[in-house]
Amino acid sequence: MTDDLPSSEPPASRTPPAVAVVDAQSPGNVGTIARAMKNFGFEDLLLVDPPELDPDGEAYGFAGHAREDVLPNADEISFDYLVENYHTIGCTAVTNEDDNSHMRFPYSTPADLADRLPTVEAPTALVFGRERVGLTNEELARIDEICSIPANADYPVLNLGQAATITLYELRSLTLDETQLPDLERVRAPEPTVDRLYDQWGALLEELNHPDEKQDKTMRMVRRVFGRADVTEREANTLLGVLRRATERPAENSDSV
Amino acid sequence: MTDDLPSSEPPASRTPPAVAVVDAQSPGNVGTIARAMKNFGFEDLLLVDPPELDPDGEAYGFAGHAREDVLPNADEISFDYLVENYHTIGCTAVTNEDDNSHMRFPYSTPADLADRLPTVEAPTALVFGRERVGLTNEELARIDEICSIPANADYPVLNLGQAATITLYELRSLTLDETQLPDLERVRAPEPTVDRLYDQWGALLEELNHPDEKQDKTMRMVRRVFGRADVTEREANTLLGVLRRATERPAENSDSV
Incomplete structure (x- = not known):
């Protein structure tokens, strides 16, 4: 973690998307997201108002090998910096039903994004909100597009770490040239x-x-x-x-x- | 949780796969898996040698709404009972490179299974192993087939809860007729x-x-x-x-x- 502004400029084009976590309460969730990033080839972790990430605490405990790079290299930034420097994709379980409100509509699924993002060159950030309430409407209003994971209509709200894991898994084609699996x-x-x-x-x-x-x-x-x-x-x-x-x-x- | 044998017979054909967790050490991971099951429409949780699941502890704390049904309805069974009564699909990050060893080869990805499983009628269980070492070779030798999640060749080992979350997400087509998302x-x-x-x-x-x-x-x-x-x-x-x-x-x- 560095100081308030990232040490480097926003990434050049064709860099894999950054992963931004806004106002997470639980260090464990930040660690879980860092691990998923490492598992699926993402590197740039951006933290807005993060909890304290004690090297002996749950963030590092849950991060697996990401404790060696993704997590210590994370940049702490402001929400303003995020929306001004990146094409932002806000992830939320709750969409609007139709275009009576543009706050959470239309949306893309992670699979849709995997198809579309490779054709666009620009610094991009996947944005995940705090536990329980996710991204606020005020935050979503400043974000460029909405992503939502298809889930059980009776209980579509995923845990923060699990939502990020699925999204990064679906977007692995943006980052991984090959996986651990041999060609069958x-x-x-x-x-x-x-x-x-x-x-x-x-x-x-x-x-x-x-x-x-x-x-x-x-x-x-x-x-x-x-x-x-x-x-x-x-x-x-x-x-x-x-x-x-x-x-x-x-x-x-x-x-x- | 009930006693050593499940209260009911193995499920009839066309039931969605059960989810079996073998020798998990962390109650939090059991809760995370239960939540992912509820998010993606799975109901039958089978626990082999589970940790104690205190209603005031992490299992219930991490389970979200699954604390109301999936988790309290879980069946505690033996590994013998599991392999004798279900077509078992063992999930592991580490596959063999080729067919010199059949222990972890050939494998299917979760996406492969989503294509194939709907055409088979039989009680089926997705089997996840303990933290750190996963399923042992001795356990895998008794399991019918192998599933592996494609990930970063440099670090393909997912956390238990995250691996189960991705697998259940990919298999949601077996369980969900519709999701929370409106038709765009x-x-x-x-x-x-x-x-x-x-x-x-x-x-x-x-x-x-x-x-x-x-x-x-x-x-x-x-x-x-x-x-x-x-x-x-x-x-x-x-x-x-x-x-x-x-x-x-x-x-x-x-x-x-």
């Missing part, structure tokens, strides 16, 4: 391997004297099961080995002594 | 209204003696700005009124005294 499509078994697996099933059924009239139907079932499962090459080869041994095992009567 | 498409302004808005811009430009050679280009700009903004009928009518007054106002020299 590369490892689906090649068709010749899958065909050998089906052939071996056929050989096993024959060896088991499966009734001729049921053979085709059972083979279609086999094909459907393994087709749906998108078996990997190793899975297919392991199954193939097991089926081959089952097919080639000595008949029962030569086993029994 | 119904309120985009009708084209005749938008055309009147453009005509009024044209009239204003003419009244302002906008150079003839720039008129077409400026009108295309106007059309692009309002076209992109998907203005609502009320927005269009308000703008139309303002522009009409600007167009029809007395010329400047008749104003000045």
Whole structure:
């Protein structure tokens, strides 16, 4: 945390959105938001009227690895500075029903923003309000657009940390070139391997004297099961080995002594 | 919370997935998960080796309105009961790189599950592990499939409550027929209204003696700005009124005294 004005100018174009938290009461929520930022590749945390963030307290306790960078590098700014220097997107669970009031309407969902923001170059901030009441109408009136997370009509009000987590998750395409997950499509078994697996099933059924009239139907079932499962090459080869041994095992009567 | 076995049988087909939390250490995380369940329409919370959930403690404090139903109705069950009675989907940040090990591979993302689960009828449970280490390899070995949230390759490990929140958000289509958000498409302004808005811009430009050679280009700009903004009928009518007054106002020299 630095002093009242950020040490640097607002970010250049094409920087991922900053995350601004206005008047949070709970240090734990600030830490939770910092962790979500780190999990989804966001770096610039802006704090308006934050609670005290004790390095031994809940903010750092909840921040995970973000305690090393996102949280200590956060900038404390004023709400005026925020709205004057950023395109601001205010997050709220409560929208207006229609355009009789423009305070909370129209809105975008986080998924809508993920589609649209990559086409705009400008310093942008996602703005989250205090616990319980969120952003006030007075604050929302100064904000450029509204974002709302679709949720249960009977209880759409999310906890502050959870709302920020979902929003940052949805916007990860703005920040992450790749995730921790390996590409699955590369490892689906090649068709010749899958065909050998089906052939071996056929050989096993024959060896088991499966009734001729049921053979085709059972083979279609086999094909459907393994087709749906998108078996990997190793899975297919392991199954193939097991089926081959089952097919080639000595008949029962030569086993029994 | 009831005694060791659930009061009811596993749910009938087409019930939304249950949410199972294994060996959570922090009551606050159980409360956070219960709140996310209520926010996204899930009802059945299954707890394996839970911490004590004091009605005056963090579990109830973090649960929001879920303190009224999801949390007090939670069933305490054994891990054996869980894997024997449900199709289990284990959530973990750490997957294997390929099919050399089947412990954490292949995986589905929450978005993949949202596509696939509606086509399957069977009692299903989303299973989340304890803080820090998640589900153990021994537990994952007994679980039917793996789910992983795409995140920052440098720091993909989410907090337990945040991981559950994102997963339930992604699976909301299984539970919610409608959200709190009104349908936006119904309120985009009708084209005749938008055309009147453009005509009024044209009239204003003419009244302002906008150079003839720039008129077409400026009108295309106007059309692009309002076209992109998907203005609502009320927005269009308000703008139309303002522009009409600007167009029809007395010329400047008749104003000045």
